[in-house]
Amino acid sequence: MRESIAMLAEHFGLQFHERRGGGYRVDTSCSPLGILIDDDGPNNSIFTYAHFRTRSADWAGERTDLNDSFSLLCTAFFQAMGFASCQILDIPNEFSMIPGELYARYLAFGDAHGSIFHKEKEAKRALVGIFSAYRQMEVMAHSWIPFWHAEELVNDCDMQGYGILNWAHAVSEALGSCGDFSNDLWTQRKSTDWRFYRTADGNISVVSCRPLFHALHKMTEAPRTILQGVTGSLFIDGPLGNYVGAPTIQHLDRLVKSLNAKAGITGSTEVDLIPVENNLIALSEPWIISMATNCSFRLFKEERLRILQRNKAESALLAPPGGFEWVEAIPDDRFEQLVHALLLEEAGVNRVYQVAPTRERDGGRDLIAEWVTPLLPSEHVKNDSTPARVRKVVVQCKVRKRSVGRRDLDQGVLDTLYMSRASGYFLAVSTQLSSSVTDLLDQIGGRGDYYINWWGRVEIEDRLRKNPDVLRRFNDIVQGGPETGIEEGGGSLP
Template sequence: MLKKFLERVESIGYSTNKLDSGSIKIGLDCCPEWNVLLIDIDDDRMLPYFYLRKYRVEEVTDLHDILPTVLTTIIKANGTSSFRFLGEHNEFSGIDDELYGMYWFPAQPLNEKLRKNSENDLDCFFNILFDLYMFHMYQGDILGANDYEPVDFSSDSPELKVWVDSIVEAIGKDESYVANLRVNPDWFYFRSFSAAFSIFKSPHIATLLKGFACKKSEGFNDLEGVESSIEIHNDIRNTIPFSDYDFSINVLQKLGDKSTVEVVPQENLLVFISDEHVIMKYSNCGAEAVAIEKELIRERQQREISLLFGDRQFVWNIADRNSSAEFEDLILELLNREAWVFSVKKVAPTNQGDNGRDLICEYNMLHNEHQISKDVGSVQIGKMIVQCKTNLNTSKKTSVGKSDVDIANAIFDYRPDGYMLVVNTQITRDLTEMLERQKERREQNAIVWWNAFDVEDRLRKHPDILARYRHLVYYE
């Protein structure tokens, strides 16, 4: 499969070279500054990355910053991949503000790894390479450069100084930065190493990138969170922190640029695009940031539901045996959210017997279900049997009694460290007393039971789970 992939790559104009280490170098013979390397990790995976290094007499920090940004913004806007960036500094020159080169790694959906036998991975990486090839072919048109006008570079001009002074006023006068203008292609460029952002003024490039950013495909969705908005594009999830957005808007306003702004987030870089400017702001905005923001959203939803739906009752729709099986799945997900539970598994498929054990979970025996410590600092893992019992809608019974469960045999046969009973209604007084007696014997580390109230209380705290099982339980 990898061999066919390399043949496809060569067919569009790349050269490939397999190194003695097993790694593969992919390049463009006409443009040696563009480098692609597949580092061999093991029999199954490779580490792919891109590297740009321009060799010129003048300062090239702006080229190392702008070219990868323009390329990857187009790729990300098309929903192909997000990227993580790593700037290279020149240790030989000792110039802190010089960007000696730029590395970038395809992050989502590849997770910075390329599986040699995965058709999806290889197709995704081929699409990235194809976009790079097209970018290098039409680089002049994309950047607004041509072959018949002179090229110029300068760090000193009245117009550049006015532009830079406005940026410095926005971010603070003590910032360390470099700035220059370039002619053919035409832009003003500013990079603050201490503030971790860059900006360049190029109406030509900004207009082009804004066109890509505005083109939302069917696989695009976004959501406003607590500290960031979350963007989901195909299998790629990123955040746009509100603080970074406000920072960029402030800079643009200082420059007199009040046009609308589009944002293309990468893994550790946000690209803000106005009609005239492009801002590159380094930030934690990848998969890890999405996980953090999801937790903040969940906490916010808990407060909102408590405030808005605290007085609403739940309705259970347990219609048949399949619904009862889904109730087990629901409880499995709720248990996985409990801090005292390490893992939960179903014992058997619905069509197979489970001998009185619907779920088995590993839990911390040194904390109870209310997350209260038993005054021991370490963790001790125990095994708990979980039985799930439901009353069908068609049943006249409104509770679960002793005759509906076989607690004694389950405990005697399997000798678990803990036992748990979960019902979608209530348990009878006799069954409650039986569970309390078993708990008082201290033969098990824990005897736990959840009535409908306990389950519903947790559903209020986890609205995402409630949403997945809304056909099973919902607000009246």
């Protein structure tokens, strides 16, 4: 794999490095962003993610502002081009131990794109896409940001001047209960007209910098669909899907108005949004606001389900094309075997094993999967360590002719996790989940200490399209028609 990665990097004009702790880094000599590749993943796979850190040799002063804001630019670009919705993982400054200081960041590619790829099946194709996106991002940054690299400006970092102290105090007041002037961080870089504020908990940052604002605003001009949902809005960037709740949008509108009032800015308060997996970027000139909040593909799926339940006419936009035919009565054991087979095709899944015969309940567990996933919000991130871990994931399979409700979940999800000593829960259903179940899973997932995911029929059919060999093995319960593009053999369903 080493030679293949090195050759691909050279093809894109990138530099290839072997890392001291194992794995590889691909970057350009002048960029704070690099692509990290670990090639010893489970099931003959590689794990890919990005690492962002500016260098003290290039920039004066403490660099939390640069690590925060420049990494947002990279994240927004990957989102706008439909490449990946990133999960932002902060690496705290363990040297200073000052709350809020940012030593570096990992950008883990979210569910829609993925970070884990089979070496033989998809690694080369995935790396071509990653290296191409990285190269385009570097070209964009050089073209749109006059100070993308430190040698292009005079360094004049200021944290104690009268002007920046007044500005930071005004931002703190605008943030209300979210701000704490005595503990939060701020920086000014005069030659770039750059002012930055970050709360000590790292949940909110505010930047005033017109060149950076205009570069980020260009990302919102890329083709995308914004759909008003039931509880919030869906943002569709090519193959990517993200969700922003209505209360979050209202909170940002109020914050922008408060910032404008403190700064004496009048006129329009229009706010443009760029959601990624666990962060929301809000733009209202001259403000750039970053807020840690769940905008994930998982919440996108939940809201999509609510919309489909509300209005079937919208399914043409939101749901993948149909064309599969299922038997009316799906045997429990065959559905479980189908889920087992599809899980083994998921990158990052090391192995899957059955806990007990399908008809014999075992504490709500049907299958156990050893699964590599990115770190959860509650898990500590360290520099030079892979932002992923192997999890024991409980898998439940449910066959119903109706939506699966909470009463179908046996003894309860948290009890199942506790009894199984597992760190993840996965639910696969033959139809769809009820809103009560998606709300429950969202609540548990929102705690940040368990990996939570699920498949309904839509997600299962997505994977059957990608794995026609699995479809052929289970043509006694499901077959693909002409619309799927994989109709082959098997005759008609009984």
